[in-house]
Amino acid sequence: GQNIDQPTEMTATEGAIVQINCTYQTSGFNGLFWYQQHAGEAPTFLSYNVLDGLEEKGRFSSFLSRSKGYSYLLLKELQMKDSASYLCAPYTGRRALTFGSGTRLQVQP
Amino acid sequence: DADVTQTPRNRITKTGKRIMLECSQTKGHDRMYWYRQDPGLGLRLIYYSFDVKDINKGEISDGYSVSRQAQAKFSLSLESAIPNQTALYFCATSDFLEGGVYEQFFGPGTRLTVL
Numbered sequence: 002g003q004n005i006d007q008p009t010e011m012t013a014t015e016g017a018i019v020q021i022n023c024t025y026q027t028s029g030f031n032g033l034f035w036y037q038q039h040a041g042e043a044p045t046f047l048s049y050n051v052l053d054g055l056e057e058k059g060r061f062s063s064f065l066s067r068s069k070g071y072s073y074l075l076l077k078e079l080q081m082k083d084s085a086s087y088l089c090a091p092y093t094g095r096r097a098l099t100f101g102s103g104t105r106l107q108v109q110p
Numbered sequence: 111d112a113d114v115t116q117t118p119r120n121r122i123t124k125t126g127k128r129i130m131l132e133c134s135q136t137k138g139h140d141r142m143y144w145y146r147q148d149p150g151l152g153l154r155l156i157y158y159s160f161d162v163k164d165i166n167k168g169e170i171s172d173g174y175s176v177s178r179q180a181q182a183k184f185s186l187s188l189e190s191a192i193p194n195q196t197a198l199y200f201c202a203t204s205d206f207l208e209g210g211v212y213e214q215f216f217g218p219g220t221r222l223t224v225l
Contacts, residue, residue: 009150034213043200043216044153088152096166097143097204098214102152 003027005101007089010106013079021074021104025088033072034090034098035063043086044100045073066103084108113137114217116201122223123191131186131220133201141204141212142184144168144176146197147219153200159184191224198222 004026013019025033034049036044050065051054052080062075074087086103093099114135123129133142144156145168155168157176165178173195177185188195199220204212 041219041221043218044214045216046213049213092212093120097155097158097168097202099155099169100145100153102150 003091003093003099005089005091005099007101007104008101010107011101012104013076013110015079015081015108015110017079018075018077019079019106020088021076021089021106023072023074023101024026025072025091025101027070027091027099029093030067031094033065034092035072035074036088036090036100037085038088038103039085042046047087049092050102061073074105079108081108081110114201114203116217118220119146119218120221122225124225127190127191127224129188129191129222131188131199131201131222133184133186133217135182135203135215135217137203137205137215138181139203139205139215140181142157142178143204144174144184145200145202145204146170146195147200148197154188156172156199157205163203174219188222188224191222193224196222196224 006024035047040046048063055064060077088103089101092096143158145153159165159178180216201217204214
């Protein structure tokens with residue numbers, strides 16, 4: 002089975018930096034996805050990490066430690082439009098993705 | 111036009127009714143999925159299909175059935191709807207990335223209410 006743990010909610014200020022953590026336990030592991038989901042909308046792909054380390058993509062970066070079963074998503078220069086849920090999804094190479102419950106991020110002025 | 115479409119976008123039905131949610135894609139992907147999303151529970155997999163002749167149950171398939179009519183179409187049916195099937199339903203397709211990974215693309219969702 003799989004166990005995925007993310008904080009339920011976070012609040013941050015516009016212009017700041019926020020780190021959203023995800024820990025996971027899976028049977029087999031190929032890599033880890035992060036998706037963004039605005040309220041009532043479809044999830045959209047943010048990043049996929051296979052190797053340990055940090056991968057940067059504009060204002061968003063994602064980090065993976067395979068040995069620790071740990072990942073985080075780092076959002077810099079926060080904007081109001083970044084208010085959304087962020088879903089962590091480890092990929093085991095079988096069937097479909099299993100998603101964490103998501104972290105709801107509220108960006109305040 | 112959207113690559114993954116779902117119909118209807120919203121539906122209100124009564125307990126015991128049969129209902130079908132439809133999903134179509136123009137991305138040419140073989141793999142298609144149905145998820146439901148409930149507040150605080152994230153996305154849970156109902157059924158998935160890796161090609162027209164390959165259909166598999168997900169973690170919460172009880173009370174649901176699916177039909178893969180063609181590569182581009184994957185329908186989800188609730189045989190006899192019950193109130194705890196009230197949720198937001200997403201269809202998804204997936205594309206092969208390097209390294210044996212499949213990125214998923216989601217439709218806009220269908221909000222289903224069962225009274």
